[in-house]
Amino acid sequence: MSVGSxxxxxxxxxxxxxxxxxxxxxERGEVPVGAVIVDADGTVLAADGNRTLELSDPTAHAEMLVxxxxxxxxxxxxxxxxxxxxxxxxxPMCAAAIxxxxxxxxxxxxxxxxxxxxxxxxxxxxSPSCHHRPDVYPDISASASAVLLxxxxxxxx
Numbered sequence: 001m002s003v004g005s006x007x008x009x010x011x012x013x014x015x016x017x018x019x020x021x022x023x024x025x026x027e028r029g030e031v032p033v034g035a036v037i038v039d040a041d042g043t044v045l046a047a048d049g050n051r052t053l054e055l056s057d058p059t060a061h062a063e064m065l066v067x068x069x070x071x072x073x074x075x076x077x078x079x080x081x082x083x084x085x086x087x088x089x090x091x092p093m094c095a096a097a098i099x100x101x102x103x104x105x106x107x108x109x110x111x112x113x114x115x116x117x118x119x120x121x122x123x124x125x126x127s128p129s130c131h132h133r134p135d136v137y138p139d140i141s142a143s144a145s146a147v148l149l150x151x152x153x154x155x156x157x
Contacts, residue, residue, distance in 0.1 A: 014038050014085040015107065015141045017047055021062065022087045022148050025049030032148040035062035035086040037070040037079065037103075045070035045082065062086060063094035067101050078102045087145040089138070092117030095124035099132045107137045109145030 014036045021034025030050040037045045046069035051060040071077050083105040095117035117124045125133040
């Protein structure tokens with residue numbers, strides 16, 4: 001796993017769109033996580049937020065939805081050359097899907113010490129059985145992502 005840094009300016013547009021998807025998810029009563037996939041030219045292929053409640057589907061995480069949509073859009077299960085922006089560190093399920101899709105770079109906002117699968121928990125990309133490891137750029141708009149999550153859960157307590 002390569003871990004690098006990237007300025008908020010460079011990732012700003014895609015992460016801003018992911019944050020918008022997270023806000024929309026919260027308005028639907030879903031956990032506020034949003035994701036965007038862009039191709040090598042920076043064209044948005046897919047953008048969505050969590051929809052597990054709406055779809056009655058435990059796999060309808062934002063990352064899974066955008067991976068499915070982007071793959072359908074380009075007509076390939078391989079998203080080589082594509083970058084994924086997500087507001088929360090992907091869980092193990094989503095990290096495995098990111099690897100299977102051959103996503104080039106993963107940019108994420110807030111870390112998830114409890115349920116993460118990239119830098120926490122099982123660290124999917126560090127596993128010897130992982131066939132593809134994207135470059136990983138954590139902490140992109142991390143505070144904005146964390147605030148959305150904190151406010152969402154505080155309102156439910």
